[in-house]
Amino acid sequence: MKILVCISCVPDTTTKINFTADQKEFDTQGVQYIINPNDEFGLTRAIRLQQSHGAHVTVVTVGEVSCEQILRKCLAIGADAAVRIDAHPNDGYFVAKQLEAICIKQPFDLIITGRESIDYNGGMVGGMLATLMQLPYVTQCVGLEINGDQALMQREIDGGNEHSKANLPVVIGAQKGLVEEKDLIIPNMRGIMQARQKPLLVEAPLTIEAKSQIEFYEKPKPRGPVTLFDPSDVDGLLNALQNQAKVL
DSSP, X not given: OXXXXXXXXXXXXXXXXXXXXXSSSBOOTTOOEEEOHHHHHHHHHHHHHHHHHOOEEEEEEEEOGGGXXXXXXXHHHTOSEEEEEESOOOSHHHHHHHHHHHXXXXXXXXXXXXXXXTTTOOOOHHHHHHHHHTOOEEEEEEEEEEETXXXXXXXXXXXXXXXXXXXXXEEEEEOTTSSOGGGOOOOOHHHHHHHTTSOEEEEOOOOOOOSOOOOOOOOOOOOOOOOOOOTXXXXXXXXXXXHTSOOO
């Protein structure tokens, strides 16, 4: 079985976010990047399938050379091979088309994306890739078992989980629950040393026109001062909620 895990390199959640002077680009200076958490849950599940089913796991990202340290970490976690498509990920459609080209060149039985990335929260790539490949797609996936040529999946929905099955190949959108946070794999020294010997291929991107572009960025407006009310001043609190906060 061959598994492809799609990886996004995203800023660490503790990173201070800034933009360029014209507000048109994200300022990457001093930014620490990590594996997108939803992708890491998917990668960990792929490694478990590698251990139980003898699967071959490839990780892929669309990004510039700075992303290679993240791919090396994926290899240290246990992936067998890595591919970097040498392009800036302009938008979801652009990324999905680049991934489609990889999947056409080398077919996979299971394609794992994150439900969404934590930087732009678009949640588009998995669905677009599945549509381009004409494959079943289950997002918000919190359960995955492989039985022969079938994938047995659980998807988180309001009020519970939805169970479904599909013949391989399939595309899933991973999230927390596919594996638990405590089960995420921390690379050890042996894995780090082995990662240096594993293949990391760089592919030229397809010439694809992005379908969208960012006009400008802006930060949320700073919150106003906090107003405290005495517990006995119920009328004052109700007046502020109705006339200032406009929530009543």
